[in-house]
Amino acid sequence: MFSRRQTTTSIGNYWSQIKRLKQETAAADAIVIGAGAGMSVSAGMSYSGERFEENFSDFHKKYGITDMYAGGFYPYDTLEEYWAWWSRHIFINRYDTGAGKPYTDLLELIKDKDYFVLTTNVDHQFQLAGFDKKRLFYMQGDYGLWQCSKACHNKTYENEKSVRQMLARQQNMKIPTELIPKCPVCGAPMTMNLRCDDTFVQDDGWYVAAERYNDFIRRHKKQHILFLELGVGGNTPVIVKYPFWQMTAENSKAVYVCVNREEAFCPQEIEKRSICIEEDIGKVIEDILCFKTEDSMVY
Numbered sequence: 001m002f003s004r005r006q007t008t009t010s011i012g013n014y015w016s017q018i019k020r021l022k023q024e025t026a027a028a029d030a031i032v033i034g035a036g037a038g039m040s041v042s043a044g045m046s047y048s049g050e051r052f053e054e055n056f057s058d059f060h061k062k063y064g065i066t067d068m069y070a071g072g073f074y075p076y077d078t079l080e081e082y083w084a085w086w087s088r089h090i091f092i093n094r095y096d097t098g099a100g101k102p103y104t105d106l107l108e109l110i111k112d113k114d115y116f117v118l119t120t121n122v123d124h125q126f127q128l129a130g131f132d133k134k135r136l137f138y139m140q141g142d143y144g145l146w147q148c149s150k151a152c153h154n155k156t157y158e159n160e161k162s163v164r165q166m167l168a169r170q171q172n173m174k175i176p177t178e179l180i181p182k183c184p185v186c187g188a189p190m191t192m193n194l195r196c197d198d199t200f201v202q203d204d205g206w207y208v209a210a211e212r213y214n215d216f217i218r219r220h221k222k223q224h225i226l227f228l229e230l231g232v233g234g235n236t237p238v239i240v241k242y243p244f245w246q247m248t249a250e251n252s253k254a255v256y257v258c259v260n261r262e263e264a265f266c267p268q269e270i271e272k273r274s275i276c277i278e279e280d281i282g283k284v285i286e287d288i289l290c291f292k293t294e295d296s297m298v299y
């Protein structure tokens with residue numbers, strides 16, 4: 001339904017956008033946050049560079065893997081290696097970390113509003129920051145959960161204890177064979193509960209969260225609603241970006257916000273009710289929190 005022409009609002013008027021964003025946040029009846037990987041990158045959870053080398057230089061040397069995205073999908077020869085990789089990956093991104101500042105600042109900004117968070121992130125940062133679990137739908141999985149690799153039943157399993165064992169006992173990029181987790185129902189190897197293909201298990205909690213999200217959207221459909229898209233990349237636009245555009249177009253009281261360091265844009269049709277900011281998410285949220293509306297900032 002949208003024209004091919006898309007608009008990026010220039011960052012030249014940054015402070016006027018911050019002001020508008022602050023006013024819209026205050027005025028909104030409800031806020032729907034759609035968060036992607038850029039949010040965690042802004043929190044310092046980079047999957048490449050120094051943070052990668054510190055934890056995976058041996059995998060880099062042996063397999064030529066240069067970032068954590070690639071390493072997670074690598075077809076390792078053995079399950080011992082697969083779990084040596086994943087136990088480290090899960091540990092540093094899920095258990096050995098606190099809530100990032102962009103997350104705690106975001107909660108500070110919206111905590112008194114009627115809000116809901118839809119996220120493709122699987123690193124548990126929203127929970128760590130203290131967002132209300134009942135206002136959260138992490139639809140692509142969670143690093144803290146495993147499932148049967150054959151998806152023989154719709155249940156997920158918490159993995160912290162096993163992950164810590166794997167981490168402590170691995171050598172030469174391999175965990176001991178007896179630590180390979182098996183499905184308690186069919187005996188197949190367990191795997192990550194991450195949406196990579198059609199074996200992704202949606203457990204009871206997933207369906208409850210999905211229903212809460214749909215219900216939230218239904219209840220606020222005709223209201224002054226703020227769609228706040230943060231760090232959503234181009235890989236999965238059908239989850240957050242396109243629905244946010246669509247719902248903004250259908251509701252004349254809705255406002256669409258896109259904050260993305262790489263590319264912030266919107267379709268022309270909703271341009272007047274959109275705020276696009278190409279800047280670091282953490283900085284933008286900090287600036288909104290600090291901005292005094294009476295300030296005579298340059299804009």
Ligand SMILES: [Zn+2]
Binds near residue numbers: 149183188
């Ligand atoms: Zn099974």
